[in-house]
Amino acid sequence: MNETASMSTQTSDVEKLVRSEYRHGFVTDIEADTVAPGLNEDVIRLISGKKHEPQFMLDWRLRAYRHWLTMREPQWAHVRHAPIDYQAISYYSAPKSKRNAPKSLDEVDPKLLETYEKLGVPLHERARLAGVAVDAVFDSVSVATTFREKLAKAGVIFCSFSEAVKSHAQLVEQYLGSVVPYSDNFFATLNSAVFTDGSFVFVPKGVRCPMELSTYFRINAANTGQFERTLIIAEEGAHVSYLEGCTAPMRDENQLHAAVVELVALEGAQIKYSTVQNWYPGDENGVGGIYNFVTKRGDCRGNDSKISWTQVETGSAITWKYPSVLLRGDNSIGEFYSVAVANHHQQADTGTKMVHIGRNTRSTIVSKGISAGHGQNSYRGLVKVLAGAEHARNYTQCDSLLMSDRCGAHTFPYMEVKNPTAKVEHEATTSKISEDQLFYCRSRGISTEDAVNMIVSGFCKDVFKELPMEFAVEAQRLLAVTLEGTVG
Amino acid sequence: MLSIKNLHARVAGKDILKGLDLEVQAGETHAIMGPNGSGKSTLAHILAGREGYEITHGSVTYLGMELLTMAPEERAREGMFLAFQYPVEIPGVNNVYLLKAAYNAIRKHRGEEQLDAVDFLALVKAKMQLMEMDASLLSRAVNEGFSGGEKKRNEILQMLVLEPKLALLDETDSGLDIDALKVVASGINRLRSPERAVVMVTHYQRLLDYIEPDFVHVLAGGRILKSGDKSLAVELERRGYDWVLAEAAA
Ligand SMILES: Nc1ncnc2c1ncn2[C@@H]1O[C@H](COP(=O)(O)OP(=O)(O)O)[C@@H](O)[C@H]1O
Ligand SMILES: [Mg+2]
Numbered sequence: 071m072n073e074t075a076s077m078s079t080q081t082s083d084v085e086k087l088v089r090s091e092y093r094h095g096f097v098t099d100i101e102a103d104t105v106a107p108g109l110n111e112d113v114i115r116l117i118s119g120k121k122h123e124p125q126f127m128l129d130w131r132l133r134a135y136r137h138w139l140t141m142r143e144p145q146w147a148h149v150r151h152a153p154i155d156y157q158a159i160s161y162y163s164a165p166k167s168k169r170n171a172p173k174s175l176d177e178v179d180p181k182l183l184e185t186y187e188k189l190g191v192p193l194h195e196r197a198r199l200a201g202v203a204v205d206a207v208f209d210s211v212s213v214a215t216t217f218r219e220k221l222a223k224a225g226v227i228f229c230s231f232s233e234a235v236k237s238h239a240q241l242v243e244q245y246l247g248s249v250v251p252y253s254d255n256f257f258a259t260l261n262s263a264v265f266t267d268g269s270f271v272f273v274p275k276g277v278r279c280p281m282e283l284s285t286y287f288r289i290n291a292a293n294t295g296q297f298e299r300t301l302i303i304a305e306e307g308a309h310v311s312y313l314e315g316c317t318a319p320m321r322d323e324n325q326l327h328a329a330v331v332e333l334v335a336l337e338g339a340q341i342k343y344s345t346v347q348n349w350y351p352g353d354e355n356g357v358g359g360i361y362n363f364v365t366k367r368g369d370c371r372g373n374d375s376k377i378s379w380t381q382v383e384t385g386s387a388i389t390w391k392y393p394s395v396l397l398r399g400d401n402s403i404g405e406f407y408s409v410a411v412a413n414h415h416q417q418a419d420t421g422t423k424m425v426h427i428g429r430n431t432r433s434t435i436v437s438k439g440i441s442a443g444h445g446q447n448s449y450r451g452l453v454k455v456l457a458g459a460e461h462a463r464n465y466t467q468c469d470s471l472l473m474s475d476r477c478g479a480h481t482f483p484y485m486e487v488k489n490p491t492a493k494v495e496h497e498a499t500t501s502k503i504s505e506d507q508l509f510y511c512r513s514r515g516i517s518t519e520d521a522v523n524m525i526v527s528g529f530c531k532d533v534f535k536e537l538p539m540e541f542a543v544e545a546q547r548l549l550a551v552t553l554e555g556t557v558g
Numbered sequence: 559m560l561s562i563k564n565l566h567a568r569v570a571g572k573d574i575l576k577g578l579d580l581e582v583q584a585g586e587t588h589a590i591m592g593p594n595g596s597g598k599s600t601l602a603h604i605l606a607g608r609e610g611y612e613i614t615h616g617s618v619t620y621l622g623m624e625l626l627t628m629a630p631e632e633r634a635r636e637g638m639f640l641a642f643q644y645p646v647e648i649p650g651v652n653n654v655y656l657l658k659a660a661y662n663a664i665r666k667h668r669g670e671e672q673l674d675a676v677d678f679l680a681l682v683k684a685k686m687q688l689m690e691m692d693a694s695l696l697s698r699a700v701n702e703g704f705s706g707g708e709k710k711r712n713e714i715l716q717m718l719v720l721e722p723k724l725a726l727l728d729e730t731d732s733g734l735d736i737d738a739l740k741v742v743a744s745g746i747n748r749l750r751s752p753e754r755a756v757v758m759v760t761h762y763q764r765l766l767d768y769i770e771p772d773f774v775h776v777l778a779g780g781r782i783l784k785s786g787d788k789s790l791a792v793e794l795e796r797r798g799y800d801w802v803l804a805e806a807a808a
Contacts, residue, residue, distance in 0.1 A: 512631045513631075513640050514716065515660045528699070531650060
């Protein structure tokens with residue numbers, strides 16, 4: 071099945087609205103401990119050495135690197151980008167000093183502060199996000215310590231990936247690459263060779279993580295760089311909810327981002343992974359945006375386990391990501407809820423894969439794509455039911471909202487069903503914000519901006535309600551700001 | 559309250575209004591009748607501020623303001639309301655949510671306090687009873703899957719909640735059965751007061767049995783060709799429009 075929808079309306083207001091500028095504008099000049107550009111085995115040894123990694127880690131990186139050399143960069147029909155020169159990238163950069171960073175918020179671009187204000191970013195977080203060079207901008211240290219104590223008491227390990235490699239080497243060795251093998255795909259393989267940092271979570275048997283792993287993460291989020299690696303393990307009966315990203319705009323010198331996230335859910339375990347991402351999308355002409363190629367995969371390894379992905383994506387020049395779930399355990403559940411916005415010249419190619427292996431496995435996919443400006447939004451989903459997956463069920467709903475006459479929405483749902491008892495359902499709609507709808511709202515006294523926000527929020531409702539409360543509010547604001555423009 | 563002088567308007571290169579005059583005072587109820595395609599909805603849309611019409615000549619003042627320079631939402635906040643002939647569906651947007659946003663936008667403009675969700679719901683539910691509407695329509699998406707009659711009732715519900723100074727009703731009676739017509743008419747009558755005015759576009763005398771107009775106008779050939787009292791509507795019902803056109807041509 072293959073559906074393509076493009077819209078055409080003679081709109082003016084809608085256009086103006088979505089052509090809003092990206093409110094951002096700082097470049098921090100950080101004196102860094104940077105390795106010269108280029109990639110070879112010495113660079114990998116250097117990275118591993120600088121991080122004081124155990125031997126197994128270096129060996130794994132080298133295996134990945136050698137495999138990567140045999141691979142070719144993938145090509146996709148609906149994503150176009152300038153060629154990436156992998157030898158021009160510097161693969162290690164440790165922030166050393168913040169001498170040239172702004173000394174206080176007074177030195178930060180007022181436009182950026184305005185965005186933070188609009189997004190409702192708490193005052194004490196703005197300085198950190200804006201890269202202000204004060205170490206303890208606020209009392210994050212004490213807050214973090216409180217969190218750490220609480221987590222430790224519950225037996226939850228939550229630390230940077232580098233720390234885990236050293237302090238919890240056995241767990242890392244056991245689980246790393248067990249969901250996304252180093253040979254998985256071009257970008258995941260590159261990540262496996264050169265990743266610098268990321269997060270590690272381990273929730274032991276029977277433990278429900280006592281807090282959303284967000285606040286903590288966001289306060290302590292270090293600049294983890296362009297090759298991020300995350301590993302989350304929930305043992306039997308454990309529950310954990312993890313929030314990634316931030317609604318505040320993030321700019322990065324590194325155009326290429328290739329992260330890998332692995333989730334492992336053992337019997338009866340539940341992992342909820344939520345992402346709100348707002349990378350710099352490039353200017354109105356698409357210049358300078360981030361290429362975001364991400365491999366995210368969850369493994370429902372045990373019976374009755376559950377993994378949910380929820381994501382709100384508004385940034386990046388190019389987004390390519392397919393959070394997936396391998397439904398191995400009987401009765402396991404996989405979910406994917408996504409809102410993706412493609413504005414200006416952004417290209418979003420997202421979707422999910424649900425692989426039904428165990429019996430009575432269930433998956434739900436809800437994808438909402440918003441296209442504006444010249445944005446191209448593609449949904450690509452694969453539902454695969456293997457022969458042994460008796461009574462597997464999938465429900466997929468894929469909706470597109472178009473906001474200009476030059477944007478596009480494309481839906482590519484693929485299904486491979488090898489078991490006759492499986493039930494797979496797919497629904498898709500394409501709608502547009504019409505001048506009629508806007509006029510109707512305005513004739514009731516509602517401004518165009520509010521009307522657009524109302525319609526967009528309504529469109530995204532099914533996904534927003536899956537986000538943790540405070541994040542849902544932020545996500546809603548983020549969309550409003552993203553799609554905002556000057557009225558009149 | 560509303561003064562339209564020599565209004566000329568075109569859409570898609572076609573002249574629709576060709577010198578239309580109309581005066582509406584507070585407290586009055588006007589009925590505009592006329593053949594299909596004569597420009598009644600066009601007039602209503604222009605008054606409410608819809609884009610896409612080229613005003614080539616003439617002026618409109620509303621409560622002393624130059625109406626044609628105002629944005630649609632400004633007009634609404636100044637007390638103008640259009641009940642649409644074809645209310646649009648807005649999937650995903652909750653009906654009561656839209657109405658609350660509208661209500662509070664208008665209050666904000668007037669410098670009044672915002673009503674919270676609980677108080678607002680009580681207000682709407684009371685008005686809904688008047689309109690004999692099922693409460694379930696509140697939690698549905700705006701007009702989505704509403705029957706023709708439900709859409710029209712919903713328009714009048716909005717009007718009753720927003721309490722406009724000038725209500726423009728475009729064929730609100732079309733497609734209603736007799737019971738629904740009575741309910742809608744009583745809703746409209748409820749709004750009538752010495753401070754407000756109602757301009758209703760209709761094809762049928764039967765609406766005027768329930769809402770007695772002070773003036774009846776015939777819009778044809780892009781102008782108000784004839785005006786009279788309610789007896790004109792009776793005559794139109796009996797004789798059609800041809801004689802008015804003939805009279806005007808003579
Ligand atoms: N957007 C438009 N493009 C082209 N013609 C239009 C448009 N809107 C209205 N018209 C034309 O203007 C005339 C008046 O339409 P309308 O105001 O809807 O009439 P009425 O409401 O009196 O039946 C009709 O001939 C109609 O086809
Ligand atoms: Mg009409």
